[in-house]
Amino acid sequence: MKEVMEFLVKSGVFYLATVEGDQPRVRPMGFVMECGGRPAFCTGKKKAMYRQMIANPRVEICAYDGQGNTLRLCGKAVFATSAELQQKALDLAPSMKRMYSVGDGNFEIFYLDEGKAIYTNMNGETRELAL
Numbered sequence: 001m002k003e004v005m006e007f008l009v010k011s012g013v014f015y016l017a018t019v020e021g022d023q024p025r026v027r028p029m030g031f032v033m034e035c036g037g038r039p040a041f042c043t044g045k046k047k048a049m050y051r052q053m054i055a056n057p058r059v060e061i062c063a064y065d066g067q068g069n070t071l072r073l074c075g076k077a078v079f080a081t082s083a084e085l086q087q088k089a090l091d092l093a094p095s096m097k098r099m100y101s102v103g104d105g106n107f108e109i110f111y112l113d114e115g116k117a118i119y120t121n122m123n124g125e126t127r128e129l130a131l
Contacts, residue, residue, distance in 0.1 A: 001037055003129050004117050007063060007071045008032045008039060014063035014071075016041070018052035025052060029061075031093050035080060038131065039073070040111040042089050044100065050108060053077040059112070068122025073131070075115030085109045 008014055009032065017026045027049060033040050043050050053059060061073040086102045089109060100107035117129040 001034075001039075001130055003119070004039060004071065004073065004131060005032065005034060007065060007069075007119070008061075011063040011065050011071070014061055016049070017060045017062070018049055019056050019058070020048065020052050025049070031089065031096065033089055033092050035085060035109065035111045038111040038113070038115070040080070040085070040089075040109055042096070042100070042107065042109050044106045045108055046106055053079075053110065061112075070120045071129070072118045072120075073112060073115055075112035075131070077110045078113045079108055079110045081107070081109045 013028050013030050015026050016029050017024055019025065025048070029041060031042055043053075057077040059075065059077050063071045083102050086100070086107050086109060090097055090100065090102065112131065115131040117131050118126055119129050120126045
């Protein structure tokens, strides 16, 4: 888990894929925190991404470190929103306060369950990392 978190933080921007009907949807993300030993992310209930994960919680994340190495995570998005987690997220990323606030009815926190993380280096060697 530690390697996964370090890679995501180092990459700065990573991409989350969801499905809308039969169409994949990919968007950049930049926030990650630890939640119960798992990587956790956030979104808003007003966003299509939220609706897509409610309809089909299977997602995939891809991150690139700028040095030829990639990390792919796949799993099931599980919403775990609480005032405590919302506050933790806002403390870690104060810039999100422009969009969200604790208890606003929009701000959602989710983590990946039943997940798998695959690291691939620039030589094409792969290994699974603990999630």
